Amino acid sequence: MPVVKRNPIPVSDAVKKIMEHTSLWGTEEVPLTEADDRILADDLSATHDVPPFNRSPYDGFAILSKDTAEASETHPAKLHVLETIGAGQVAVNQVKSGAAIRIMTGAQIPNGADAVIMLELVKEMDEHGESYIEIKRNVKSNDNISFQGEDTKKGTLLAETGNRITPGLIAVLATFGYHTVNVFKKPIVGILSTGTELLDIKEPLQPGKIRNSNAYMVAAQVRAMGAKVNMYQHREDDFESLYENVKECLKESDLLITTGGVSVGDYDFLPAIYEKLGAHVLFNKVAMRPGSVTTVAVHEGKWLFGLSGNPSACFVGCELFVRPVVQSGMKVRKPHCKAVKAVLGADFPKANPFTRFVRAVLTEGVEGNVVTPAGLDKSGSVSSLLAANAFIVLPGGTRGWEKESEVGVLTWNGEGSEWPWDSPLFFKSQATRTAEKQQS
């Protein structure tokens, strides 16, 4: 087995390298009723004006405004009511001088009418089986008419490639008759678990072995990012058979993630396999904790991710490096974890030589964001994954952080960020920041 040298690069460089290699997944047409949360692959425009015709915003009477020019308390205008139309109905009659049509909210303004007077402002009367109204005020031309196109003009750009399909967008697409939509395909993510120590989740415990939790976790993570999952299992700790397996799995995948158990040679197999494949390795070590041994490579338009076998490192690597590949391939404009700032809810006294991602509970609220480290911060611990909904990102080179410090936080829930790495909160040490604050 060849030995591969590892040179750690900063997290921000690793993300940048990845972003230079992303490309688009294909597209497919899906029914609007199955398009929730999918990413639009077309720019879509209004196919007609909204409203599509002049319509009444109230229940009332469509009239000719000039018939009310002389109307007053003492000399009301009296108009003959020709018919009543509800929303969806079209008047049979035209409105000529001396006439009115009773009209309900949403109905099309009848021909001839140039204004609507609200129901509660007229007096309705019956005379010899005919309906009349009396109006005691002057109504202006165009009063109470919602004009064709006043909300949206035909041809207006509604949504762009890369937009997520929300309930609001679904309403708009339904309005314009888009009963199917062109969306980006979900990339296929193969997940290949390696390690003789791994039991399937249905198996009982055996001496020295543990159940495979990483594969199920990563599968849920990438599904949430918008991908489809193929699960594979490899139990032999042997370079050649793993090499063949990687080659086969890669044929069926757009991205292949290997999650190692922490077994013999685990950290060295994948980089060597990538080399044998002829893959272009973007990096094989990152200056971060946990997850420093993460390796990412590209090969013939496909991606290879060698994530660390420990659960927390695996989680971090997936969010930092897999997320932007999956989402940039759909032109999502905020393909990274969402970056916010928060106040530390507890001391974090550990010295911090590397950029550290601390699993944490972020509480966003009316009174601001508070973030507190979650449970044990051992990299092998699964229990701290339970409560965590965010990472605190602590720049390296510090002796720890005090409660109430302002820190940068990345959360995998919500809308994402474009590029969280430029904020001073994420990469300057507390000492640097304090110094800057005192100067300013």
Next chain:
Amino acid sequence: MPVVKRNPIPVSDAVKKIMEHTSLWGTEEVPLTEADDRILADDLSATHDVPPFNRSPYDGFAILSKDTAEASETHPAKLHVLETIGAGQVAVNQVKSGAAIRIMTGAQIPNGADAVIMLELVKEMDEHGESYIEIKRNVKSNDNISFQGEDTKKGTLLAETGNRITPGLIAVLATFGYHTVNVFKKPIVGILSTGTELLDIKEPLQPGKIRNSNAYMVAAQVRAMGAKVNMYQHREDDFESLYENVKECLKESDLLITTGGVSVGDYDFLPAIYEKLGAHVLFNKVAMRPGSVTTVAVHEGKWLFGLSGNPSACFVGCELFVRPVVQSGMKVRKPHCKAVKAVLGADFPKANPFTRFVRAVLTEGVEGNVVTPAGLDKSGSVSSLLAANAFIVLPGGTRGWEKESEVGVLTWNGEGSEWPWDSPLFFKSQATRTAEKQQS
């Protein structure tokens, strides 16, 4: 058709009335691989210790610490290496005085050994085909051992009823062999569109008519809340046939939402139908804009929601009143829209007699939250639904709001809130707040 009187109640009272009537949906067992985002219906505990056995956190040698008691630079301890074990393997030999076993990260500590020394701290040697190591320092008992149960003890509560199943929880459940999980059933939400003016989204436009957008929007909203959808269409504007239709649809639904077109009698049909059904009407008018004509009733353990026919009112009504019913039925602890505070990014000069929900774009970022009204704020406008991801909640009784004011915001993305209505941001006018600020 009976006429029903409407008495508006405050939004907070409406939500409270709803919360008094929620009850649990049933439960079902699903595979862990299909449990993403479902809500747990059981309290789950650790089925074994984690780690399940004493294990090595590093690649190294399992030894008896007392063998190194006298070890030094000049007098190294020399130990015979009996075998090598990787993760998942169990040692054949016991570690007795004078012996060591080469052990990889994650492997079980062999019987007899009481410490591990890291690979890089020993000198490995071959003599006559046998392996030996030299150790030049004193190793303490228990050094470099991850002890059984130090992360999680058997019986520890892992997750509770009402927890959302996240990738982190999936990892933990996989660890403990929960290959299926008991989750709350998705309630079935029937959506009954009414209005002769409504065209299906596949139909071409016709004079006086518009396509049905509300039903598709509400369907996407309630799916995002965790419900299943049945779509129904009713085109006749006639009390008796709609009454029969409501009765039939309610048989197949846990919640039945009617979204009216804005047609004749639309605002009165549903309350009257609820009365004829013998349903208990919780409220039929709310002191809010838009959506004041929202009606909510309960009947034989089922829910009836009469949402306004205009798109924005329909959206607001669904988020405010349907969301907590769907989610409380799964014991979600934050069943309401997420409440945050933000700074107004633009003036909102409109006078405001009622509590107003302004569709808005909330930008959450490292530098704090900014919220800006989205597009036209006409209640009939669909185009303003496009960009909106939140409502600004403006208490009634004010003459408008200035840019930079701090306002309460509700967003339907993210984790939700327990009860957003008690914050002064949501129900006190700007004048009241300014007065309070000056006093304090």
